[in-house]
Amino acid sequence: MRALWIFLLISMAPMAIRGHFEFNNVVCLVRDRMFMDFEYCYLKSVNRTYKYLSLKTKVFHLPVDNCETRFQLRMRENRRLLYNFDFKVDSCKFLRDRKHVVANWVYQTFAPYSNINHTCPYDHDIVLDKLPVQHLNKLVQSIIPDGRYMMNSTWMVAGIPRTDVILYFTKS
Numbered sequence: 001m002r003a004l005w006i007f008l009l010i011s012m013a014p015m016a017i018r019g020h021f022e023f024n025n026v027v028c029l030v031r032d033r034m035f036m037d038f039e040y041c042y043l044k045s046v047n048r049t050y051k052y053l054s055l056k057t058k059v060f061h062l063p064v065d066n067c068e069t070r071f072q073l074r075m076r077e078n079r080r081l082l083y084n085f086d087f088k089v090d091s092c093k094f095l096r097d098r099k100h101v102v103a104n105w106v107y108q109t110f111a112p113y114s115n116i117n118h119t120c121p122y123d124h125d126i127v128l129d130k131l132p133v134q135h136l137n138k139l140v141q142s143i144i145p146d147g148r149y150m151m152n153s154t155w156m157v158a159g160i161p162r163t164d165v166i167l168y169f170t171k172s
C-alpha cells in the first residue's frame, strides 16, 4: 500500500507543472457548542493570486489529550471518494509516530501554517494562519486529477464528533 502510494506520487510528478487551484469555500461546523467553537474561519482573497485560509478554534475543555480525525476527499459532482484520501487516524498517536503516509501528507500541507506542530496534549487553541492557496496548489497538483472537491475532516474528542472542517476547492 505504502509502496503503491509512493509509486503514484513519483509517476504523477511530471504532471505537476500546469494547472490551477482555487479555494471555493470553507465551512467550520461546530457539532458541540459546549465543547468548542471557532473564533474565526474564513477564506480571504487579497488579489488574484493571493488567497488564504485562516481559522482559530476556541476550545472550552483544554487540554485535549485524545483526538481522532476522520478525513475524506470527495469529488463534488458525484460525491465519489478518492480512495487514498478516506481514512481515520488516532491523531495523538499519529503526531508521535507519523506513520500514516497519507495523513502525513495532509499534515505537512497544513502544519507549516499552524500551531499543531507538536505532540498531545494540546493546552491551547489551534490556529491556522493564512495558509496560501499557492501552497496547496503546489502540493495538490501532482496528486489528484482535475475537478471540484470537498475535503471533509471530522474531529472527535473522547469519541464524540466535535467539529467538521470542510474545504471546497477546484483544481483545473
Ligand SMILES: *[C@@H]1O[C@H](CO)[C@@H](O)[C@H](O)[C@H]1NC(C)=O
Binding pocket: 046, 047, 048, 049, 050
Ligand atoms: C497580491 O498580494 C500580495 C500580498 O499583499 C503581494 O505580495 C502580491 O504581489 C500581490 N500580487 C498581485 C498580482 O498583485
Ligand SMILES: *[C@@H]1O[C@H](CO)[C@@H](O)[C@H](O)[C@H]1NC(C)=O
Binding pocket: 117, 118, 119
Ligand atoms: C516542529 O517544527 C520544527 C521546525 O519546523 C521541527 O524542527 C520540529 O521537528 C517540529 N516538531 C514536531 C513535533 O513535528
Ligand SMILES: *[C@@H]1O[C@H](CO)[C@@H](O)[C@H](O)[C@H]1NC(C)=O
Binding pocket: 070, 152, 153, 154, 164, 166
Ligand atoms: C463529513 O464527514 C462526517 C463524518 O463522516 C459526516 O457525518 C458529515 O456528514 C460529512 N459532511 C459533509 C458535508 O459531507
